[in-house]
Amino acid sequence: MAKIAQIIIGDELLSGKIQDLNLKWLADFLLPTGFKLNSSEIIGDEESQIIETLKNALAKNDAIIVTGGLGPTKDDKTKAVLAQFLGSQLEENQAAIELVTEHYKRFGKEWSKGHNGYHLIPSGVTPLKNPQGLAPGLMAEIEGKLIFCAPGVPREFQHMTSEVIYPLLSEKIATQSSELEIFNIRTFGIPEEKIFHEICPGLWEELEKFGSVSSLPQIMNVDITLRLTKDSELENKKIQIIEILKKTPIWKSVWQIGTIPLAAYIIEKAKEKNLTISFAESCTGGLTASNLTDISGSSSVFLGSVVCYANEVKTGLLGVKEQTLKDHGAVSAQTAFEMAEGARQSMKSDIAISFTGIAGPGGGSVEKPVGTVGIGWSTKNKTDSKLYQFHGDRLKLKERFMTKGLFKLLQIIESM
Missing domain, CATH: 3.40.980.10 (MoaB/Mog-like domain)
Incomplete structure (x- = not known):
């Protein structure tokens, strides 16, 4: 080469x-x-x-x-x-x-x-x-x-x-190499080390039979990339690789075979199902909306986001109850629940995702340390929420909060 x-x-x-x-x-x-x-x-x-x-x-x-x-x-x-x-x-x-x-x-x-x-x-x-x-x-x-x-x-x-x-x-420059095709496997939620050393210790070697393998850990997901020679066996190789993956515990974490960025993939899937999306963002400060609107054509599915940094905005625009904030605090599953429901109802979207957390470096406590985030989700059939804990500096935490919420959004879209 x-x-x-x-x-x-x-x-x-x-x-x-x-x-x-x-x-x-x-x-x-x-x-x-x-x-x-x-x-x-x-x-x-x-x-x-x-x-x-x-x-x-x-x-x-x-x-x-x-x-x-x-x-x-x-x-x-x-x-x-x-x-x-x-x-x-x-x-x-x-x-x-x-x-x-x-x-x-x-x-x-x-x-x-x-x-x-x-x-x-x-x-x-x-x-x-x-x-x-x-x-x-x-x-x-x-x-x-x-x-x-x-x-x-x-x-x-x-x-x-x-x-x-x-x-x-x-x-x-003469090259002896054949033309190659990139076969990219995108997983979510499992660290790279855990995939190859704990859950699927022989997976790398199995995949190497088809072509060279590389692995790229990202914010909350891992891309496993194979370089496949474009020959008469190319399509058969792809089928065999997918069959191998289906037999492994990581298959349920594979969210895409391809290279489409997460936000673009969400837009594509929402368009296919004619679904609309909205956000309520406190700790992410509009980052999630910005990520989606970076994609051309997002206006066909994305309605808007309420950046509700202050509690007065949470109560005034989203209908979060004063008692909820008093009893559970702004960073809580309960507040995230009401934020998501309020965003969906006020913007009349099919799905709403909410974010309320502590990006630091200050503001944390023993009960809710820096990196705590409440993420809520709401559809016409169900509203729910959960508290998560992440690590990193302020900017990394905002990105991790956003990414977790976007993967939850993708999961909901694919289930509808």
């Missing part, structure tokens, strides 16, 4: 000013291909460090994808360093001029040489189209190996990689 190295350049990444978003995308993009992401390294703008990193990566890989440093400012040093690495000079390139002119026209602008140095590239290097931005990418060929330089802006990087760089990789 051909090996790819990623080199991410930028002092702003190492200082924590921005976060790199390209590594995960590139890893996901290359996963089903005949190319393996062999390494990824974040380095600063120091020229000697860039050159040393290029040298080491080229010795161990078939191709390198460099991200960042192609812009017009003084700290954008990728072109100059690449020229130094290749023992060449920056020179005016007619193909680069044509690309930059085309890029500017796309945005309704006119480019001239006085604007920047986009037309200057190392001699012997090929400029590449940037489908979403202004600065051209670069491709250098060295003794059968390739160096690509792409913008660091995620939108530009992703489009250039998929539309320009990947076709060139496929054309110029």
Whole structure:
């Protein structure tokens, strides 16, 4: 399998000013291909460090994808360093001029040489189209190996990689690997260690008979991913894998065979059954509503959310009883029960989910420590609630509260 190295350049990444978003995308993009992401390294703008990193990566890989440093400012040093690495000079390139002119026209602008140095590239290097931005990418060929330089802006990087760089990789680097298909098994509620070491100790080895296996623990679920060769036995392999899973204790925790995000999957399932959804959110502060409305088309099933942080809002808008708050407190199964029922009735939804908890770091007690959350659910046939306990910092707890409620929502949708 051909090996790819990623080199991410930028002092702003190492200082924590921005976060790199390209590594995960590139890893996901290359996963089903005949190319393996062999390494990824974040380095600063120091020229000697860039050159040393290029040298080491080229010795161990078939191709390198460099991200960042192609812009017009003084700290954008990728072109100059690449020229130094290749023992060449920056020179005016007619193909680069044509690309930059085309890029500017796309945005309704006119480019001239006085604007920047986009037309200057190392001699012997090929400029590449940037489908979403202004600065051209670069491709250098060295003794059968390739160096690509792409913008660091995620939108530009992703489009250039998929539309320009990947076709060139496929054309110029031979790979012995067959085309692959990702078979993703999504489970909920069982930790990764428990799945493979306690509940199903031989499952990994059984799945490896069909292809390479990887496991990715997430907030409250685990993705078990197989890379299956696309051949005449592909569909039969899938059937056999599902039959193996059905015989294990984790089958009841498998909520999807696929890669659809939880919120999008909920929207899809609610649409299929023509169900509407609402929320009452205290401790999650609208996070759950935001998660659902990130999905295009959510308006067909999602009606709204009451962010009821104060008790006065719980009583005034949702009809939570003053006596319930007095007897059991805002963070209780009883309050979550009345919040869910109130949200469903006030917004006239088919299903309502409520959240009331303590995200910390303060506010906890011996009886109700930080991480306690009451989650309620209500349909026309039944309203219920339960108190749960989670661990983590404030932001992680809010995410865990939300995720637990969304999985409860999915369970209700699938039962209706």
